[in-house]
Amino acid sequence: MDIMVAVNELQSMFEDMVTARYYEERLQEEYLEGKQPAFDISAGPIPGELHLAAGQEAAAAGVCRHLRDSDTVTAPHRPHHVAIAKGVDLKRMTAEIFGRRTGLSKGKGGHMHLFDPDVNFACSGIIAQGCPPAVGAGLAATKRSEDSVAVAFLGEGAISQGAFLESLNLAAVRELPVIFVVEDNDWAISMPKDRVTDVDDGSQRAGGFDMPGVRVDYDDATAVYDAAKEAIGRARAGNGPTLLEVQVHRRMGHFMGDPESYRPDEDKEAAQERDSIERLAADLRSEGVADDDIEEIRERARDRVDEAIEWAKDQPEPGPEEAYEDVFVNPPSGVTTEEPSHELAGGDD
Amino acid sequence: MAQKESQQAVERELTMSRAMVEAIGHEMRENEEVFYMGEDVADYGGIFDSTQGLLEEFGRDRIMDVPISETAYIGAAVGAAQQGMRPIAELMFVDFFGVCMDQIYNQMAKNTYMSGASVNVPMVLTAAVGGTYNDAAQHSQTLYGTFAHLPGMKVVVPSTAYDAKGLMHNAIRDDDPVVYMFHKRLMGIGWMPAPDGPKTPVPDEPYTIPFGSADVKREGEDVTVVTLGLHVHRALEAADDLAEDGIDAEVIDLRTLVPLDTETVLDSVEKTGRLVVVDEDYRSYGVTGEIIARVAEEGLADLEAVERVAVPDVPLPYARPMEDEVIPGTEDIEAAIRSARS
Ligand SMILES: Cc1ncc(C[n+]2csc(CCOP(=O)(O)OP(=O)(O)O)c2C)c(N)n1
Ligand SMILES: [Mg+2]
Numbered sequence: 001m002d003i004m005v006a007v008n009e010l011q012s013m014f015e016d017m018v019t020a021r022y023y024e025e026r027l028q029e030e031y032l033e034g035k036q037p038a039f040d041i042s043a044g045p046i047p048g049e050l051h052l053a054a055g056q057e058a059a060a061a062g063v064c065r066h067l068r069d070s071d072t073v074t075a076p077h078r079p080h081h082v083a084i085a086k087g088v089d090l091k092r093m094t095a096e097i098f099g100r101r102t103g104l105s106k107g108k109g110g111h112m113h114l115f116d117p118d119v120n121f122a123c124s125g126i127i128a129q130g131c132p133p134a135v136g137a138g139l140a141a142t143k144r145s146e147d148s149v150a151v152a153f154l155g156e157g158a159i160s161q162g163a164f165l166e167s168l169n170l171a172a173v174r175e176l177p178v179i180f181v182v183e184d185n186d187w188a189i190s191m192p193k194d195r196v197t198d199v200d201d202g203s204q205r206a207g208g209f210d211m212p213g214v215r216v217d218y219d220d221a222t223a224v225y226d227a228a229k230e231a232i233g234r235a236r237a238g239n240g241p242t243l244l245e246v247q248v249h250r251r252m253g254h255f256m257g258d259p260e261s262y263r264p265d266e267d268k269e270a271a272q273e274r275d276s277i278e279r280l281a282a283d284l285r286s287e288g289v290a291d292d293d294i295e296e297i298r299e300r301a302r303d304r305v306d307e308a309i310e311w312a313k314d315q316p317e318p319g320p321e322e323a324y325e326d327v328f329v330n331p332p333s334g335v336t337t338e339e340p341s342h343e344l345a346g347g348d349d
Numbered sequence: 350m351a352q353k354e355s356q357q358a359v360e361r362e363l364t365m366s367r368a369m370v371e372a373i374g375h376e377m378r379e380n381e382e383v384f385y386m387g388e389d390v391a392d393y394g395g396i397f398d399s400t401q402g403l404l405e406e407f408g409r410d411r412i413m414d415v416p417i418s419e420t421a422y423i424g425a426a427v428g429a430a431q432q433g434m435r436p437i438a439e440l441m442f443v444d445f446f447g448v449c450m451d452q453i454y455n456q457m458a459k460n461t462y463m464s465g466a467s468v469n470v471p472m473v474l475t476a477a478v479g480g481t482y483n484d485a486a487q488h489s490q491t492l493y494g495t496f497a498h499l500p501g502m503k504v505v506v507p508s509t510a511y512d513a514k515g516l517m518h519n520a521i522r523d524d525d526p527v528v529y530m531f532h533k534r535l536m537g538i539g540w541m542p543a544p545d546g547p548k549t550p551v552p553d554e555p556y557t558i559p560f561g562s563a564d565v566k567r568e569g570e571d572v573t574v575v576t577l578g579l580h581v582h583r584a585l586e587a588a589d590d591l592a593e594d595g596i597d598a599e600v601i602d603l604r605t606l607v608p609l610d611t612e613t614v615l616d617s618v619e620k621t622g623r624l625v626v627v628d629e630d631y632r633s634y635g636v637t638g639e640i641i642a643r644v645a646e647e648g649l650a651d652l653e654a655v656e657r658v659a660v661p662d663v664p665l666p667y668a669r670p671m672e673d674e675v676i677p678g679t680e681d682i683e684a685a686i687r688s689a690r691s
Contacts, residue, residue: 039540047483047669099483099668110485110667125487126445127417160416163448188417190393196416257540262392320674323666 005222007287011297013065013221014280017057019301020081021277023090024052026309027080027097031256039257045313046097048110050256053081055219055249058276059183060085062224062246063151066232072137072150074130075123077112078183082153083123088116090308100315107318108326128154128161131180135167138176138241149177149235156245157188159202168243172209177235179228180243185250190262206243215245219276222283249274363551364537366398368510372517373400373437375555377407380435383521384411386422387439387475396441397477397536419449423474427457427526430472435521443476443492443530457526458501470526473517474502479532479579479629480676482541486664489672491578493628494635496528497606503527503560504606508535508581511549512604515558522557532578546582561608565617569599572686573617575640576627577603580677584627587682598625598686606636614640615648622653623689627682632659656685 027050034044041047053060056078064085067073075082083093089104096103097111104116112125120137124130134152141148158164159182171178182202186193199205206213214231216223224246231242249271253260260268281294363371377383384407385400391414394401404412415422419440426438440446446453453474461469480489497504503525507513513531520527535547566581567588574584581602588598599617603610618624624644626637637657644652658677666672 038542040542041540042482048667049484049488105667107668107671108486108664108666110483112487113485113667125485126448129448157417160418160421161448162418162420188388189396190389190391191414191416195414317670318666318668320670323663323671323674324661327663 005225007284007289009065009225010222010280010284010287011289013061013225014277014284014294015297015301016061016064016085017221017277017280018298019305020057020060020084021054022302023084023305024054024080026305028052028256030309035257041257046099046111050111051078051254052252052256053078055251055271055274055276056183056185057081058219058221058224058280059181059246059248060153062221063179063181063228063232063244065225066228067151068148069119070146070148072120072134072148073122073153074134074150075121075153076127076130076155076158077123077125078155079112079114079123083114083116083121086121087119088114088121089118090304091311092116094308094312095315098312098315099317100312101318101322102315103312106322106326128158128164130154131164131167134178134180135171135176138171138178138235139174141177142174147177147236149179149232151179151181153181153183155188156182156184156186156193156202157191157196158182159205160197165205168205168209168211168241171241172211175238175240177238178241179231179235180241181228182243182245183248184245185248186267187250187254187263189254189258201245203243203245211241211243213243213245215247217247219246219248219274221276221280360550361553362548363510364543365507365510365513365531365547366401366536366538368514368551369399369507369517369531370401370403371551372514372555373521374403374406376435376518376521377403377411382434383437384413384434385437385439386413386415386426388415388417388441390414390439395439397531397533398538399439399475399477399531399536419445420452423449424452424456426472426474427452427460427470430470430526431460431468433471435471437473437475437521440474440476442488443478444487444490446476446492446495453502454499458499461525462501469524471524473520473527473529475529475531477533478530479534480665480672481534481579483667483669483672485667489665491530491532491630493530493577493606493630494639496530497636497639498634501526502607505529505560506577506604506606507531508578508602508604509547509549510551512558512564514551515556516560516604518555519557519560523560530578534579535582544582546585558604560605561610562604563610563613564602564604565599565613566602567598567600569597569621571597571621572599572623572625572689573614573621574598574600574625574627574682574686575603575614576600577606577636578629580627580629580682583677583679584682586679587686590679591683591686596686596690609639609643611643611647614644618644618648619651622651624652624654625656625658625682625685625689627677627685628657628659629676630659631662632657633662635659654689656689658682658685
C-alpha cells in the first residue's frame, strides 16, 4: 500500500463501512415487509421513500474519521452511511426511520430528515440545500474562534445546483472551514453524469472559486482518508475550504422500488464487482490483521445493528396529537388549539 | 364490428398519467414548438409517469432531461416561451419550488404585466403534489394556495383522467403561463395505488376543458362541499357514506384555482345554505379561506354554516399516525358535513 494509514484507523473505517452496509441490508428487509408482491410505497413498517447507499461507504468513512463531535456534517437524501460514520445515535436514528416517538425527531422527520445535534449532524431531502447551512456552521466556528469544521456531503447530480455553487463562493471568499464532499456515483436517479454536466471531474468546479479541488478517482477508504486529512487539516488551521469529489458506486436503485430499467446491465454489474469494503478487508490483512479479528469487527457491527433495529421496533409510535407539537420551541398562543405544552426553550445554553 | 370498436374507444379508461401524456403527445405532434424539460423525464418517463413513452416518439431534443438546476431550466422555459415557443417544464415535486421561485413568480408570472402585455409567456409548469404516503415535510405538500396567491399564473388541478387530458390540452394552448399540479396519488402509478375515481373513460380525440369551470361531481340539497385534487374523491366517498344517513351533499371539484369559478360555488350555496371547504393545503391564508371569503362577499345572506377542513398549520409529519392526523380523511369530511348541518 502506498498510502500510510495507521492500522487502528483502517479498522475503524472498516467498522463504519460494514456497519453501514449491514444496516442498510437490514433496513431493506424491513422496508420490503408489506410491500410484496405488489410494491406499495405507503405500506409496511417503513413507508415513504428510502435511499440506500451501498457502494458509497468509503466516502463517508474516509472523511468522517477525521471529524470530532463538534464538527458539523450535513448530508443529502442518502444519509445513513454518513450518519453512521459521524457517530449519530444508531438506535434513535433507526427509531426515527421506523417513525417512532423515541426517534431522533420523534417520528416527524423520517429517513431523509435526520438530526442529531449531539454530534452536529443533519440532512435534507432537497438537492444541495445542505451546503449553505454547512457554510453557516463554518462561519459560526470562525466567529467564535473555534477550530471546528463543517462538511457538506452531496451527490454529483447536485453540483449544478445554485445552492452548491453559491456556497462554494461564500466559503471561499470568507475562507471558511468548510469541506464540500461530492459522492460521484455516476447517476442522478436516471440521469448519467455526462448528460447533465460537461466536466468529468466535478472538483474542477473549485477552480472558478479559487479554492482547492481534489478528486479521488476510486473509492478506496484509504485514499479518501488521505485526501480528507489534508482538506480538513487545512480548514482546521484556518486556511479555507476545499472541494473533494470521490468516485463511489451505486450498487442499488436510486430508491427502493426503482426498476433501474434506464441503466445498462454492464454498469450495474461493474458496480457489484467493485467493493471498497472487500478491498479494505484485503488491506487490513496485508497490514497483518488476522481474519478472526476482521470477522470480529463484522460480528460486532452486525450485533450493534440488530440490537438497534430490535430496539427501534419495540418503541412506541407517536400519538396523532403529537403532530401539533414542535413547530416552534416557543409556541405563540393562537396558532394551535392546543395549550402550549413546552418548557420555555433556550434556557440552558 | 366497426361500431363496436368505436364504442369501445369511448369506453376506454385511462389512468390520469396516461391521459396527461396523451394530451402532451398530441400537442407535440401538432406543434413542433412544444417540448418538455425536467429531471428524469426522458428514459425514466417521469418519476410519477408524467412523460411515460414520450422519449421513444419524440427523442431527446424534445423530451429533455436537464441538470438538477431548476432555476436554470425553468427560467429557460420562460425565455423560450417569450420567444414564442411552448415549453413545458416539470418541477418533480412542487416542494422544490423553493430553489427556483424567482423564475416562477417574478419572471414567468410577471413579465406579461410588467411589459404591458407586449411580452407573453405561453409555458406550462407541471408539478407533482400531495402526501398520503409518508414522504414527510419536504415531499408531501400541495402548496395550491401559494401558487394561486401570486398573480400572473393560471393554476390547474385535475382530479380525473378525463379532466387531466382536457386541462392539459388547454394549458399547452393557453398564451399565458399555466401551473399544472397533478396529485401523485391520483396518477395511477404502479407503486402508489390510486383510489377509485381518477381512472375514467377518456375520448381518443383531443378536447379542451375551459379554465374557470368547476365541475359539480355530485348534486345534493343539504350541504355544498367544495374541494380539489385527491380530496374530490375523499369528499365523494364521504357524501356516499352520509347519503345512507339521509344527508345529501353536493360535491364541487374546482378544477382550476386561477381562474376560480365562484359562480358555481355561489349557486350551490344558494341552494344548500351550508358550505364545507376541503383542502390538502395548509389551513391558514389558503384555498379554504379564499372560497369562504368569496361566498361571504357575494352570498352572505345564503350562508347558514361554514366549515373548513385542511392541513392544520404544521409541516407534514413523517410517521403514519401523525400524517393521517393532519391530512384530511373521509371521516374528517363527514364530520364537517354533519357539523355544518347541525
Ligand atoms: C431541488 C431538488 N430537485 C430535485 C430533487 C429530486 N431528486 C432527489 S435525489 C435526485 C438525484 C440526486 O442525484 P445525486 O445528487 O447524484 O445524488 P444520488 O442520488 O446519486 O446520491 C433528485 C433529482 C430534489 N430532491 N431536490
Ligand atoms: Mg449521484
